Amino acid sequence: MLRLTILLLASFGPTLAVSAAEKPNIIFILVDDMGYGDPGCFNPNSKIRTPNIDALAENGLRLTDAHAPGPLCHMSRYGLMTGRYPFRVNVSRWPKQPLIHEGETTLPSLLKEAGYRTAMVGKWHLGFEESGYDNPLPGGPVDRGFDSYFGIRASTDIPPYFYIRDSHAVQPPSGRIEANRSEGWSPIQGKFWRSGGIAPNLKLDEVLPRFTDEAISVIKSHDGASEPLFLYLAYPAPHTPWLPSERFDGKSQAGLYGDFAEMTDAEIGRVLAALKSAGLEENSLVVFTSDNGPVWYDRDVERFGHDSCGPLRGMKADAWEAGHRMPMIVRWPGVTPAGSVSGQLVSFTDMLATVAEITGRELAPGEAPDSFSFAQILTGRSKATARKSLVIAAGKGIRMVRSGDWKFIDGPGSGGFSERMDTPGKQKQKKALPAQLYDLSQDIGESHNLYGEQPERSKRMADLLKQISDAPAHRNLPH
Numbered sequence: 001m002l003r004l005t006i007l008l009l010a011s012f013g014p015t016l017a018v019s020a021a022e023k024p025n026i027i028f029i030l031v032d033d034m035g036y037g038d039p040g041c042f043n044p045n046s047k048i049r050t051p052n053i054d055a056l057a058e059n060g061l062r063l064t065d066a067h068a069p070g071p072l073c074h075m076s077r078y079g080l081m082t083g084r085y086p087f088r089v090n091v092s093r094w095p096k097q098p099l100i101h102e103g104e105t106t107l108p109s110l111l112k113e114a115g116y117r118t119a120m121v122g123k124w125h126l127g128f129e130e131s132g133y134d135n136p137l138p139g140g141p142v143d144r145g146f147d148s149y150f151g152i153r154a155s156t157d158i159p160p161y162f163y164i165r166d167s168h169a170v171q172p173p174s175g176r177i178e179a180n181r182s183e184g185w186s187p188i189q190g191k192f193w194r195s196g197g198i199a200p201n202l203k204l205d206e207v208l209p210r211f212t213d214e215a216i217s218v219i220k221s222h223d224g225a226s227e228p229l230f231l232y233l234a235y236p237a238p239h240t241p242w243l244p245s246e247r248f249d250g251k252s253q254a255g256l257y258g259d260f261a262e263m264t265d266a267e268i269g270r271v272l273a274a275l276k277s278a279g280l281e282e283n284s285l286v287v288f289t290s291d292n293g294p295v296w297y298d299r300d301v302e303r304f305g306h307d308s309c310g311p312l313r314g315m316k317a318d319a320w321e322a323g324h325r326m327p328m329i330v331r332w333p334g335v336t337p338a339g340s341v342s343g344q345l346v347s348f349t350d351m352l353a354t355v356a357e358i359t360g361r362e363l364a365p366g367e368a369p370d371s372f373s374f375a376q377i378l379t380g381r382s383k384a385t386a387r388k389s390l391v392i393a394a395g396k397g398i399r400m401v402r403s404g405d406w407k408f409i410d411g412p413g414s415g416g417f418s419e420r421m422d423t424p425g426k427q428k429q430k431k432a433l434p435a436q437l438y439d440l441s442q443d444i445g446e447s448h449n450l451y452g453e454q455p456e457r458s459k460r461m462a463d464l465l466k467q468i469s470d471a472p473a474h475r476n477l478p479h
Contacts, residue, residue: 159196
């Protein structure tokens with residue numbers, strides 16, 4: 001009856017809103033630094049086995065033009081939580097201060113208002129008000145819409161390393177761990193972590209399965225009859241340090257990274273199995289994606305025959321596509337047609353407007369200004385989304401704007417990691433022109449810069465970028 005009701009609403013109503021009794025559980029699984037070319041369902045030539053991610057795609061919708069709001073961890077997460085482009089806030093303050101303002105509408109606060117139990121497990125990376133780790137840590141998940149939280153403040157290569165339960169350190173980082181690197185990899189690959197404080201009860205190679213255990217505990221403890229569940233599971237993997245367990249060590253065809261990515265897929269499988277065992281699978285909207293692109297160089301492609309970026313140019317932190325175009329899958333039994341694909345432009349910022357439409361909540365002009373619902377795409381009955389353009393800021397002041405298939409970058413390079421390392425081959429950018437223009441419908445690899453050939457279009461794109469970037473954030477902006 002539930003599935004029939006939702007489908008009827010999708011067919012005859014202008015929105016996908018469902019009644020309070022029919023609201024789906026929402027499980028958002030965010031992995032870290034996994035590339036567009038890693039899951040087999042996005043790259044048939046992948047040397048990494050991802051059976052659980054692939055099964056989600058077989059039973060749901062693959063979004064092939066989905067984008068992180070920024071090509072770095074904290075940028076991406078800020079956009080997901082707030083429905084705002086991360087360039088609208090000073091993201092550099094995250095190590096000591098919260099990025100999300102008190103009282104700001106967030107994805108969990110909106111769902112909590114709609115009657116959901118809201119739980120987060122994993123990597124926050126959006127800042128706390130830090131005044132010593134023996135003291136409370138306000139400004140984090142439980143102060144921004146989540147009922148409960150267990151996780152870590154940032155990545156497992158950024159100290160101090162300690163677990164947080166709600167707004168307190170489980171144990172303060174009273175110990176110390178020395179820096180580590182792996183021979184045969186770049187300085188920011190392999191078993192890389194920085195030196196710093198570490199809590200006695202945290203071991204870096206146990207963090208990934210510990211988060212799975214916590215997520216399963218949330219699922220098992222949920223009483224689906226009284227309220228729907230929103231679980232945000234933010235894995236810190238396969239981000240460095242690459243620490244596969246013995247079961248996965250040496251098992252992939254893509255080296256240490258591939259081994260850790262396969263372990264990450266297996267942990268996702270454990271969560272999905274728990275969802276099914278708890279009887280929640282049929283009424284759960286599951287979203288899988290990655291926060292930004294991988295750290296994977298041309299020499300890694302040559303060494304393993306695996307391209308973590310797939311057909312895309314660049315890598316993590318870049319304005320080029322591999323920095324922010326992400327593998328994204330939505331499975332919603334009875335709503336998303338199994339094995340379906342959409343090439344519509346979407347951003348993580350759009351999750352907030354999407355769940356608002358599903359739960360019947362109208363957003364005010366000042367809320368989630370860069371969020372545009374793609375709920376209708378989930379039904380397979382619509383081939384259009386409210387989003388018409390997209391802006392992403394990379395490093396060195398470089399930004400890009402999409403309008404349809406056209407992409408404009410307001411600088412000569414990537415602004416990201418591709419320029420920080422000596423990476424011969426396709427990662428290099430010829431800097432003869434002051435900006436870049438690409439037709440992604442013909443050139444997904446961004447190999448032919450049309451900036452000098454199409455000055456009028458380049459100017460229109462530059463004007464659009466400035467209009468969106470400079471205007472005060474408001475839902476009536478061009479999108």
